[in-house]
Amino acid sequence: MSSAAISSFIPRGRGGISATPADITPNNLLTLQRTFPTFASKPPELTLSFKTLCSSSSHSPPPPSPPRNNPSKALISVLRAIPDWSDRIKERGMRKNRSLYTPEKWVEHRSSLRHVRHLLSSASSRVILSLVPPVIAFTLVAVFVAGYNSAVELHFLPGFLPILRASSLPYQLTAPALALLLVFRTEASYSRYEVGRKAWTKVVSGTNDFAGQIIAASVDGSRDDAVLKNALLKYVMAFPIALKCHVINGSDIGQDLRHVLEEDDLAVVLNSRNRPRCLIGFISQSLRLLSLEETKRNLLQSKMSCFHEGIDVCEELIGIPIPLSYTRLTSRFLVLWHLTLPIILWDDCHWIVVPATFISAASLFCIEEVGVLIEEPFPMLALDELCDLVCRNIQEAVANDKAIQAHLVAKKKILPHCEHSTNGWPNS
Structure with a gap:
């Protein structure tokens, strides 16, 4: 260590030093302590000044950078907007107070106009509103398949691209299995x-x-x-x-x-x-x-x-709950069924695959949704x-x-004063 560097650390007055903050480093301090053993016995003002200076030296961590917008998180939040909205509606409906039926409600329940009333109230049904995300998703898949096949047939796309079509035989074989799966799932929930x-x-x-x-x-x-x-x-x-x-x-x-x-x-x-x-x-x-x-x-x-x-x-x-493997199997079966449904129906329906997929998804997922809702019976x-x-x-x-006790006590006080004839009838 040079004499100039050492002399820069010599105190120039009580409580102050002549060194700049950039000159003081941990290595220089160790060398200084070996050269001048009494340096460590200086008043605490010097040590405090060293800590203060070190806190502003080049070894301090850089300030945190401002958060950057993550495109993937923004995309996920946009895609989750509709499912989160439908879940809020569902949970709000789960907390709704149910009422016991009265004779008047039973008359309304079996009225011949119930079908019209139920159809008009579809927009406020929490079961139907909770199905908005899957029904929209599978309908969009049907629109994509129909649009792609139409573009290939009209030669808007390269000719080597195939038309998405398949035989309906697999669906004819698996349709009974899906029906039984939904029936058993709903029956198990109703038993609970x-x-x-x-x-x-x-x-x-x-x-x-x-x-x-x-x-x-x-x-x-x-x-x-x-x-x-x-x-x-x-x-x-x-x-x-x-x-x-x-x-x-x-x-x-x-x-x-x-x-x-x-x-x-x-x-x-x-x-x-x-x-x-x-x-x-x-x-x-x-x-x-x-x-x-x-x-x-x-x-x-x-x-x-x-x-x-x-x-x-x-x-x-x-x-x-009902065994989770059973619930997962039903959900996966329904998802795979409706993802491939537009491909199966294309040859017979063409653009009608869009409303057909919508109706199928709304119907079958509604049955599955009812089973999930009544699985927890208490709400x-x-x-x-x-x-x-x-x-x-x-x-x-x-x-x-x-009231009965007071009435009987009063009646007991009156009874001894009544005189009865031999035939059991009171005397007038």
Whole structure:
């Protein structure tokens, strides 16, 4: 190291150095420390100045370059615009509240004008709107095949290019297999729908029966037992609501249970991972604390089996779909079928392959879409109205029990004052 370079590092005053930032590098610093051992014992201002200067030296990383537009990402976002739109419509329809049928709705359901009504409402059907991406895609494929074959036939393209045509025999052989595959797929989904419907029927009937047994149970006349009995009925009313929120994605259990449970009870339920089983714990502990006969308590405990069974069936349906290989096979079969359909139909239909492909894709994919939708049965059921019906039934049973009890007590007070004759008719 030259003397000029060394002399450039000699301090010229406390807290300052005469070297420029470009002269100070880690190698120069090591050489300087070997030459002047006392250099490291300088005040901390020198070390701080060195760090500050190094931070602005040429060894600092370059500033990040501004993000560049990726053409592939832009193309993907454009191609995904229609599928994302149809998926949003589908999911919004899945969260739509279903309603229980009334006699008036049944009259409308079997009306002879239902076909016209269903046809006019096609534009608002979430099933049809969710099929827009595949139907458009396969219709465009048919347009491309028809346009290409027409261009070759009219000699707009080189003559060595072949016309895309094939025999219809493979389609005649595979059409029954596709029909059976769609039928079995839809039937398997409908069987899951039936299992979910029956499970909720047992839950609703079991809840009403359990609440009726509690209302009819005789407890001590103490105030604590009366408060505990009312709280137990609220836990029973809250169970179907918690189970509904447990099986339907996007449900707000806090809002649904706010008008049923007390704030402290609601906080415990919201902090648990499995809210329906937490409410079963509330019900079980309330039965233990309530002053009941042992036989009555055991009977009520046995009736809680419908709650556990309902949770198990619902969790099984949510966690275990139809075998995925079956769903993938149906989807692949349909895609390959409609990709080659314009080639098969060209000799017989020519440009009619475009509407034929559109109708075929819309029909067959609609059947497959219905099977996929009802595979998850709970959004298809009117669970919100069923839960409201359970709450109304329990509240009405409590009110009727009080009214009937007061009526019978008043009647009991009147009966001893009535004198009856020997033949059973009251004396005038």
